Amino acid sequence: MLEYVLLGMLMEGQMSGYDLKKIIDSSVGHFYAASYGSLYPALKRMADKGYVSVFETADSKNKKLYSLLPEGKEAFLKWLEEPQAGGREQLIRVFFFDYLDEDIRQRRLQEYLYAAEHEIRALEAVQSIVAGELAGLEHPEDYYYRVSVLGYGLSHARMQKQWIEDIIERKDLGHVKPRN
Known part of the structure; x- marks a missing residue:
């Protein structure tokens, strides 16, 4: 996924490996970590595939600047358009959704919403079963922490559903006003 x-x-323009690491750390780095040890080999692989070009500066630092090539842009957009992803890959994709056509973006968001709703229904079914089993126990409080994890999962799924609905409705996110 690092590639x-x-x-x-690099859709934003030419950058050095250091610049890329800095931008990753200050944006998607809150839910996706990339080390220099993984970043530079990934850039090399991308150059070998013809996804990026490399320009070595002649200054005292001899730093390399990477630019996106048409093949790299095509590979990126193809990956971004792919259906359903979960977890942090979903967050990464949504982060870059500004590059997608509106119809594809809405299709993917509807898929994410469906998956969140499905997860909520599944967790609510488990919660119902667990509640019934706990009712038959002499000391249900002995299972408090185990059950709390189920509560976390349900809260997380509901929060994710709300987040996706807010994106679909283009609600004001506090720092970016929605288009009218």
Whole structure:
């Protein structure tokens, strides 16, 4: 996935490995970590595939600048358009959704919403079963922490559903006003 994160960052323009690491750390780095030890080999692989070009500066630092090539942009957009992803890959994709056509973006968001709703229904069914089993126990409080994890899962799924609905409705996110 690191290659796609790098390609997405390079959609903004030419950058050095140091610049890319800094941008990753200050944006998607809150839910996706990339080390220099993984970043530079990924950039090399991308150059070998013809996804990025490399320009070595002649200054005292001899730093390399990476630019997105048409093949890299095509690979990135193809990955971004792919259906359903979960977890942090979903967050990475949504982060870059500004690069998608509106119809594809809405299709993917509807898929994410469906998955969140499905997860909520599944967890509510488990919660119902667990509640019935706990009712038959002499000391249900002995299972408090185990059951709390189920509560976390349900709260997380509901929060994710609300987040996706807010995105679909283009609600004001506090720092970016929605288009009218």
